[in-house]
Amino acid sequence: MDEFELIDRITRQLAQHADVRIGPGDDAAELVLRHGSVLASTDILVEGVHFRQDWTTPYDLGRRAAAQNLADITAMGGTACALLVAVAAPRGTHSSWFTELARGLRDECDLVGASVIGGDLSAGPALVVSVTVLGDCAGGAPVTRAGARPGDVVALAGRLGWSATGLAALQRGATVDAPLLEAYRSPQPPYPAGPLGRAAGATAMIDVSDGLLADAAHIADASAVTLALDAAALQPDAPVVAACDVLGLDPMAAVLTGGEDHAILATFPVAADGTAAVPSPLFRVIGRVLARGEHGVLVDGAPHAGPGGHDHFAEVHHG
Amino acid sequence: MDEFELIDRITRQLAQHADVRIGPGDDAAELVLRHGSVLASTDILVEGVHFRQDWTTPYDLGRRAAAQNLADITAMGGTACALLVAVAAPRGTHSSWFTELARGLRDECDLVGASVIGGDLSAGPALVVSVTVLGDCAGGAPVTRAGARPGDVVALAGRLGWSATGLAALQRGATVDAPLLEAYRSPQPPYPAGPLGRAAGATAMIDVSDGLLADAAHIADASAVTLALDAAALQPDAPVVAACDVLGLDPMAAVLTGGEDHAILATFPVAADGTAAVPSPLFRVIGRVLARGEHGVLVDGAPHAGPGGHDHFAEVHHG
Numbered sequence: 001m002d003e004f005e006l007i008d009r010i011t012r013q014l015a016q017h018a019d020v021r022i023g024p025g026d027d028a029a030e031l032v033l034r035h036g037s038v039l040a041s042t043d044i045l046v047e048g049v050h051f052r053q054d055w056t057t058p059y060d061l062g063r064r065a066a067a068q069n070l071a072d073i074t075a076m077g078g079t080a081c082a083l084l085v086a087v088a089a090p091r092g093t094h095s096s097w098f099t100e101l102a103r104g105l106r107d108e109c110d111l112v113g114a115s116v117i118g119g120d121l122s123a124g125p126a127l128v129v130s131v132t133v134l135g136d137c138a139g140g141a142p143v144t145r146a147g148a149r150p151g152d153v154v155a156l157a158g159r160l161g162w163s164a165t166g167l168a169a170l171q172r173g174a175t176v177d178a179p180l181l182e183a184y185r186s187p188q189p190p191y192p193a194g195p196l197g198r199a200a201g202a203t204a205m206i207d208v209s210d211g212l213l214a215d216a217a218h219i220a221d222a223s224a225v226t227l228a229l230d231a232a233a234l235q236p237d238a239p240v241v242a243a244c245d246v247l248g249l250d251p252m253a254a255v256l257t258g259g260e261d262h263a264i265l266a267t268f269p270v271a272a273d274g275t276a277a278v279p280s281p282l283f284r285v286i287g288r289v290l291a292r293g294e295h296g297v298l299v300d301g302a303p304h305a306g307p308g309g310h311d312h313f314a315e316v317h318h319g
Numbered sequence: 320m321d322e323f324e325l326i327d328r329i330t331r332q333l334a335q336h337a338d339v340r341i342g343p344g345d346d347a348a349e350l351v352l353r354h355g356s357v358l359a360s361t362d363i364l365v366e367g368v369h370f371r372q373d374w375t376t377p378y379d380l381g382r383r384a385a386a387q388n389l390a391d392i393t394a395m396g397g398t399a400c401a402l403l404v405a406v407a408a409p410r411g412t413h414s415s416w417f418t419e420l421a422r423g424l425r426d427e428c429d430l431v432g433a434s435v436i437g438g439d440l441s442a443g444p445a446l447v448v449s450v451t452v453l454g455d456c457a458g459g460a461p462v463t464r465a466g467a468r469p470g471d472v473v474a475l476a477g478r479l480g481w482s483a484t485g486l487a488a489l490q491r492g493a494t495v496d497a498p499l500l501e502a503y504r505s506p507q508p509p510y511p512a513g514p515l516g517r518a519a520g521a522t523a524m525i526d527v528s529d530g531l532l533a534d535a536a537h538i539a540d541a542s543a544v545t546l547a548l549d550a551a552a553l554q555p556d557a558p559v560v561a562a563c564d565v566l567g568l569d570p571m572a573a574v575l576t577g578g579e580d581h582a583i584l585a586t587f588p589v590a591a592d593g594t595a596a597v598p599s600p601l602f603r604v605i606g607r608v609l610a611r612g613e614h615g616v617l618v619d620g621a622p623h624a625g626p627g628g629h630d631h632f633a634e635v636h637h638g
Contacts, residue, residue, distance in 0.1 A: 042404070042438060086361045125444050144345050145344075
């Protein structure tokens with residue numbers, strides 16, 4: 001099978017939504033955007049760095065690659081419309097690897113109504129999946145990291161510590177609850193949270209991909225504020241506690257520093273009557289925004305001791 | 320230097336144009352698009368497959384990675400506005416490699432007024448540069464591969480055979496004119512040709528990246544026509560002839576099958592009075608569109624003997 005036959009086989013299973021005027025197969029795709037601007041973000045996944053083939057099926061890899069990009073649009077308060085996917089793969093990679101990846105991409109995209117509108121294939125020394133996502137805010141202004149103000153509340157939608165605990169179990173060959181492994185293989189970002197947060201007046205939002213402390217620090221630095229988190233509001237979920245017990249890990253560290261669950265961290269203003277328009281139950285309050293102090297992020301009033309989150313550039317899952 | 324410091328160093332040298340409302344550094348960038356749709360395409364370059372570090376500087380690689388993506392928008396009749404760039408690089412890659420790559424991306428983007436609005440960095444076993452380009456047609460309809468009609472003329476803007484001859488010289492360690500090596504390292508797509516061709520009523524257009532015969536076949540298949548090319552109109556440029564003489568290659572084969580020069584191949588309608596609105600001198604007539612026959616592409620009335628073009632998926636520049 002040559003490149004063109006393989007691309008044809010892949011694209012046949014990628015249904016295009018009505019906003020795709022020109023789909024895969026030409027020099028460029030054309031996507032209708034009715035609101036005057038487009039949101040765009042890109043993420044790359046590399047075999048041996050972000051995933052291992054013995055831990056992740058190509059279907060799950062497709063879901064994960066889509067999810068982490070779709071989450072970036074959600075974190076701006078937007079909705080994703082389209083993905084473009086470039087793949088490098090060693091010679092001899094079976095065609096089913098590509099079609100399974102495409103099926104995973106498609107199934108994750110279907111959760112938000114996005115289409116895979118373009119791509120590229122190449123030979124390469126390892127599997128590499130590079131995804132670019134396009135989306136929009138339906139005419140509203142995106143929510144950046146830079147708008148948090150002292151007095152705002154800090155709120156979170158989605159899970160923390162699940163993916164990191166699942167990965168730790170795979171690394172150690174330990175037996176933990178299947179949902180933790182699934183959380184690592186195919187994260188479940190809270191897609192509706194972004195647009196809901198924007199509609200509720202969120203002043204800042206971020207996709208928690210590097211870990212809560214690291215991403216809270218990104219808001220703190222961009223907004224020139226301090227985020228004071230409340231540990232009591234960040235109690236680990238029961239499966240994380242149980243797995244950390246097996247693994248000999250600190251479940252609170254998993255919550256504070258585990259990446260890749262793609263929760264949404266946001267700040268919301270507080271009205272004169274003291275109420276904050278936090279869209280619950282999707283978001284829950286986990287802290288308060290203070291005037292900028294010595295540290296960008298505090299947990300129960302003190303800077304967190306220990307590593308603050310993971311660095312994707314240094315991340316290695318084996319070796 | 321960690322991932323964030325490196326990204327900061329890279330993005331500092333990437334000036335953003337006025338249509339970038341949110342640049343690099345947030346979960347997603349925001350690009351203003353006033354015409355209701357966006358064009359998007361993606362291409363991946365892999366070390367050892369598409370380039371070798373001893374043949375290409377990171378600056379030239381940046382220019383090439385940008386050029387081949389910008390050319391895809393040009394070939395739709397559009398103008399590129401923005402790039403997103405994902406890079407995987409072995410641990411220990413010097414920061415200057417990334418900043419030089421970024422400088423090359425920027426300088427090529429400056430030729431069309433595009434901005435580098437986002438990106439991602441990862442470790443990886445080899446250098447991989449994956450670029451996504453966004454653009455638009457200023458409210459006009461993009462020109463696809465599918466609109467060529469019998470009776471149209473076939474026209475070409477840009478060079479053929481230069482990049483392939485330069486690559487062959489590098490592969491054999493032969494001495495050829497420097498512009499051929501430069502054409503391989505940093506192609507020069509005729510950016511104005513696409514919008515000009517669209518304005519002149521081009522019925523089909525394509526970026527010649529796989530080789531003239533292969534890309535002519537893409538128009539022929541998508542439009543269900545035959546493209547009859549005239550060899551006399553495709554005489555190789557003098558530097559290609561001279562280099563092929565040194566290399567023992569057929570210069571006409573370089574013209575017909577050499578890829579990566581990113582010329583623009585287009586078809587234009589012929590009016591009742593027999594004149595075709597080909598925008599010269601940028602475009603020159605190289606053939607005629609016929610009703611679909613047994614072969615999609617003819618050269619002087621016959622199918623071309625020999626390989627039809629190169630296959631990026633199988634492409635290897637070393638070993």
